[in-house]
Each structure stands twice: as structure tokens, then as C-alpha cells.
Amino acid sequence: MSARRTVASGGTIGMLGGGQLGRMTAMAAARLGYRTHVFTPEADSPCAQVSAAQTVAGYDDRDALARFAQACDVVTLEWENIPVDTVAFLAGLVPVHPGAGVLAVTQDRALEKGFVNRQGVATAPWRPAGSAAEAVAAASELGLPAILKTARLGYDGKGQVRLAPGDDVAAAWSALGGVDCVLEGFVDFACEVSVVVARGQDGALAAYPAVENRHRDGILARTLAPASLDPALLAEAEAVARRLVEALDLVGVLAVEMFVTRGGRVLVNELAPRPHNSGHWTIDACATSQFEQLVRAVCGLPLGAPEAHSDAVMDNLIGLEAERWPELAASPGACLHLYGKAQARPGRKMGHVTRLFPKGQAGR
């Protein structure tokens, strides 16, 4: 575990990545009196609009990184695909949470799934597919249907293809760019859930209640908080998240996406070592949001209480759906969040809206 080091209110948090997760973290940081300095290649990023300082530079620009490190008391990230080299370089100059070791695991599906399985936690059946021949062999072993995914840099359904019985597996592997892949066996799941868990520098854990996620076109569309599932399954999902965040020795926030099968098994799908779209509801329904937990963790503060004061339904606004914002702004009690992105490209997350309900009340 890293040595505990507290950053006092008024200090500066460096943020690698300038998207909406960085933006909402910067706002949580400001709530606690911290300044955010964002480092991103993107000019006029969503995060920069609410940050005290910004550096616009490439993640391989060592001079810019060194100056950035000097300006920050601690560094965190809002995107798990920040190059490991970048994080390792910064870590020689300033504390960085989560660290390069966590990123190395979570940037690669094969390493991640291997890591999860080694903790005694189940995933869908999977095989590495580093070549066309390996992909074909994996398909014959696991059977089709299955999903072929690039090992690296996939998100929101990008970098993956569903394979039906009879499909040309070698061609599919080549179509994904001839890169390292994994083949995941078909899972007949009843629903998808996720748990966001924070871990402090002192090793303390705070897990939000498990939520149910509904996807559309491979992108999260709706989160229901809490998930309406058998309490034993919810407890298992939370226990899995706690086990993994500890095994990763992660300081910050970990999101664990899981399938719940029709047979009642919990299978880990994916890890994200950062605030997660399925945790946005915590801004409006909890005294401490997932973004504030990240700030607390990396600054060495005690974690906040993860209890919800309300139930919640969160809907993403994807691409042109954001054009509905005036109607949503007029919907009583809807908590509308827009990310300050100028262009509404298809599939781009433009904002979200959270509706609150008294706890335990039906009818969401």
C-alpha cells in the first residue's frame, strides 16, 4: 500500500483526462475547496471549463508532464487508458492514484480477466485470441455464439463483434485490426449490475449499493439504484467488488460491472478504476457522490458515507438525445446534467438526467 499522505483543502488535484468524469470530479473537488489542474490533449475540454488550471499537451510530453507534476499535490485520472508510461513517469514526481500497476491490469481484458479469476471470482468463460488461429481454436472450445473483443482500448461497445454459429471467426479477428483479442463465451444473463466501491489511503472501503444497468447499442442507457434483486445476490456483488478493489491495492474508486445469470450466478464483466457512468446517480441521491469519494481517497481524507437518501433512476443522454434538454429541464424534479460538449456525435455521452424517488417506494 502507498504511504498515507493527506492533501489539505486548498491543494491542487491533477486530473489526467478532460472528459465528463473529470468534470464531475473537478466539481466535487471544488466543493471540498480543492483546485483541479487538468492535463489533456483536448483544447476546451469539459473538465477544463470548471478547473482552476489546465495543460493542453500529449500524454507523452515529458516536459509538460513534469511541469504538471510540480503544480499538483496529487494526481488522479478519469480514463483508464492513460498510457501506463505516463502514470509511471508522473509517479516518480508526485503521488498518483490509482497507480500504474492498476492501469496495467485494467487496460488489457486478458490480464484483467486473468486477475479476476485468480481472486476466485468468476467471469464469463474466455480465451485469449492473439492470432486468427487462436481465435478459431477459442471459438471451437467455447462454442458460438460468443463475443470477440479487442484486449485493449474498447469502450461503449467499440472494438467488439458478436459471433453467431457459422460466422467466419478468422475474418472477424482480422476485421478488429489483427490485434490481441479475447473471446468471451455467451452468457444468458438475467440482468447487468454494477458496484462502485471507493478505497481510501488507509485501506477503508465504502461501497455504494449495487445498481441495475440497461444498455442500448452497447452503451449504458439507464441505471436503476438500487437494483431490485435477491438480497443475497446484491451482497455477493458487493463482496466481489470489495475483494477486487483490495486485491488491486487501488486507492480511489473502482467500478465493477457484473452479469447476473438466469441461474443466479454473478460473473464479472469489466473493471473501471475510476468513477463510472453507473454511479452518476450518487451525485443527487447520496450525501457523498462517487466523485467526492475519489477526491477524498486520493487526498487522504476519510471516505464519506455511501448510503443513499433516495432511490434513483439515471438516464443517459446520448448523441442527439441531448437535444431533449429543454424538455428535461422542464420536468419537475429531474436532475439534469449536461457536460459542456459542443458537438453531439452519435454515441457520444452528452449528459444525463437523474430522477429521485423516496426510498423503497415502488413505481420507478
Add this chain to the structure above:
Amino acid sequence: MSARRTVASGGTIGMLGGGQLGRMTAMAAARLGYRTHVFTPEADSPCAQVSAAQTVAGYDDRDALARFAQACDVVTLEWENIPVDTVAFLAGLVPVHPGAGVLAVTQDRALEKGFVNRQGVATAPWRPAGSAAEAVAAASELGLPAILKTARLGYDGKGQVRLAPGDDVAAAWSALGGVDCVLEGFVDFACEVSVVVARGQDGALAAYPAVENRHRDGILARTLAPASLDPALLAEAEAVARRLVEALDLVGVLAVEMFVTRGGRVLVNELAPRPHNSGHWTIDACATSQFEQLVRAVCGLPLGAPEAHSDAVMDNLIGLEAERWPELAASPGACLHLYGKAQARPGRKMGHVTRLFPKGQAGR
């Protein structure tokens, strides 16, 4: 009423004043996808730390004001003592809410009290005291004890002096600087309450529940939301706020501070045409905060719902009290807000903490 003009998400809100009220408004603006451009004479202001752009210049710098107006889609303010000339100048270039007329009234206690009384709303008995002789005459008319206050630029108990029977009224008037004052007769009040009411460009109103305020050394120390008072008194307080915001033709947010006398009368003490310290609890206890209401009003959006999902107690962190922040950060469920101010001068508002409680539950 001003013509309705909607600023779409992504637009820029100009903020006159750089303090914590501007800071929290900028964060509410960002939630809805707006950018904030702050104009303040203060370098590194709390508001600038979370704003997309800033101008550091004096309120009389016409060149800077003109450039600022050009960069903004609408302008609002976080401090009621922005010079009326500044607002009038800007209003020729860009919509400004609230307008110069509102400020002219609320910057002067004598004009404000006269305005309130003309709406048929009671205040404590008062008399203008523009000279030592007028102050002495007022004291003999209203009797002592009484409070002598400068007509302009008083806040947080500054610019006022309590007069006991036998005190030298003329000397007190001179000690306040020989400026226009008002003398307020003694009110034996049971408690102080306030109502924050928002008014949209379309004239729609949204009033938060009346809250009870407790002061220490002339500065707000604690707000209890909602106030535990006879429902008829609460309804009267809310009706007073609605009447005054309409009479002012104000677009934005108005806070009305009131005394409730032991005899059960509601007397207006002071108006503030901006978000108010006694409304900070709305950030954590309502789907739409007072800051978001201001953003919605000035941008021509429909107002949000002012209902609370929780009861709340808000405590200010004044001066060195802010040094308690690590203890407060460790208090489960406490919503801690710090304003990014470097120096904790005595009497300076450094932050606040809000605790939430299930609605209607006793034991706050």
C-alpha cells in the same frame, strides 16, 4: 418585465462578483452545461477557480466591462452592492438579471424599507437618519433600545451599532462615518426566518420552504430547514416573499429575511437579490438548488421544483472554524463545502456543512 430570452446550454453566463455565491452558481451553471465568465477585481477568486473564463478588473473599467459583455450571453451577480452604474452600462450591451432598478432599491436600507412598506408589508419601525440631528429625533420618536445602521454597504453585522437607553445617539451616528443611516426600533422577536424565492423570465415563481436562522455576532451561524413554526406563519412568510419578488419585477433569486415576533407578526428585515447563505442547504436537500434556480431564471429556462427531499441543518464555518474541516470530513453523512479561500480572517465565511435528515423526523 424584460423580454424573454433563452440562453441555450453551452452558452456563457457572466458573473459580477467572485465570492462563494458566484462559485456555487458557477458550479450549478456547469451542471447544466453552461460556462461561467466571472468579472471581479479580486485575483484568484473563489468563483474563478471553477469558471471557464475570468476578467480581473474594477467595476468602473468600461473597456473591460464592454469586452466582458461581448463574451457573455447573459449577466447576473452574486453581490447586491455591484455599482448600479456598472449594471446599467452592461444592460445596454447584454441582458442583465437582476437589473439596475432592483439593485438601486436593495442597496439602500431606507429605499428598501420604504419599498417594502409600500407593498403593504410590515418592517420593524424605522426612521431615516441622514444627520446627527435626524438620528437623535428618530431615537426620541422610536425610543431606545434601537439599532442604527448605515443605509448602504452593511453586511454580516458590519456598519451597525446597538443603542441602549442613555447612549449618545449623535456620537454613534458620527462613529458610523457620518453617512446616511436608518434607525430601527427594537423588535422582541421569537426567531428569524427567511424565504428564498426564484422568479423566471416568464414570471413563474418557485419558493423554497421558509427556514429558521440563528445568528452569532451578527453573522448567520445555523439554518434549520424547514423552520418549525406555525404553518400559518410559514405561509405568511412565503406570501411576503412572493409579493416582494413580483413587486421588484426581479428575474433571478430573492432572499427575504424576516423576524417573527413573540406576538406572531412577520416583519421584513432585509432583502438580498441573489442566492443567500440561508439557502445553501438546498444544494444537498433539493433536486434543484437555489443556485440552479438563478441559472435557470437568468437563462430563461423553466424553474425547477423547490421541494426538499430531506430536512436539513446547515452550519456556517466562519474564520478559524474552518480549521475543523478534517473532523467534519470524517463525520458520516455531513455534506462539507469549502470555498477555496486562502485566508481565514475573523468573520470570513470559509465554508459550510449541511446535515440531512429524513423529512419530518424530529431530533435535528
